[in-house]
Each structure stands twice: as structure tokens, then as C-alpha cells.
Amino acid sequence: MAKITVPDHGTFEVEEGTKLALALEDNGVHVLHRCGGNAKCTTCRVEVVDGEFGELTEIEEEAFKKKGVEEKLRLSCQVRVNGNCEVKPAMTVESSGLDAGPRPAE
Structure with a gap:
């Protein structure tokens, strides 16, 4: 099990290998995922304060280029x-004030 800490939401344990967007949502952190987890909208982006998620995926690089997103951010989907x-x-x-969007696939 891994521990995820989210300021103002606390710390919770999730099974390693869980998609971050789902781990957040399932623990009461209502992160947006307006495109349903397809890396098109970047509304699910998170700042990584501590920890490591490996290198940016190719799909994240493309999405961030289009949106002009800064470093230290990842797409939780x-x-x-x-x-x-x-x-x-x-x-x-x-x-x-927006609806979260369709739940990303596992």
C-alpha cells in the first residue's frame, strides 16, 4: 500500500498501481477529469510536491505542449x-464549480 497526502484532505492509503485520478476521487478529493481520462483537457493535473511518478508519458508531453503547462505537474488520469x-x-x-466529468477507466 502507498500513502497519498493531499493538503486540506489528509493522507490515505491506496493500492500501488492505482490510477492517481481514481485514487484521489475514491478518497474524497474531487479532482476534475473533464475528458474522461483521455489526456485531452488537462483538468486532472496535479502538482507533485513529493514523490515520483517516473518520466512524463508521451501523451502527457503532448497535452502539456498544447496547453503550455509548467514542470512538476502530472496528469492524474x-x-x-x-x-x-x-x-x-x-x-x-x-x-x-464544474462537474468532474466522466470517470476515467481503470
Whole structure:
């Protein structure tokens, strides 16, 4: 099990290999995923405060180029939890007033 810490939401344990967006959502962090986990909208991006998710995936690189996104960010719909981490979601249902969007596939 890995521990994920989210400021203002606490720390929770998830099974390693879980998609980060699903781990957040299943633990009460209402991160947006407006495109349903297809790396098109970047609304699920998180700042990685601590921990490692490996190199950016090709799909993340393309999405970030199109949106002009900064370093230290990852798409939570594209990465899997592989150890303890701390992340800050950029957009949530509460902060944006938007519907989360379709749930990403496992």
C-alpha cells in the first residue's frame, strides 16, 4: 500500500498501481477529469510536491505542449501510484464549480 497526502484532505492509503485520478476521487478529493481520462483537457493535473511518478508519458508531453503547462505537474488520469507521494490538485469540483466529468477507466 502507498500513502497519498493531499493538503486540506489528509493522507490515505491506496493500492500501488492505482490510477492517481481514481485514487484521489475514491478518497474524497474531487479532482476534475473533464475528458474522461483521455489526456485531452488537462483538468486532472496535479502538482507533485513529493514523490515520483517516473518520466512524463508521451501523451502527457503532448497535452502539456498544447496547453503550455509548467514542470512538476502530472496528469492524474495518466499516472499510477507507485509509492508514497504528496500532490496538490490544480482543479477540483469545489474550486471550479464544474462537474468532474466522466470517470476515467481503470
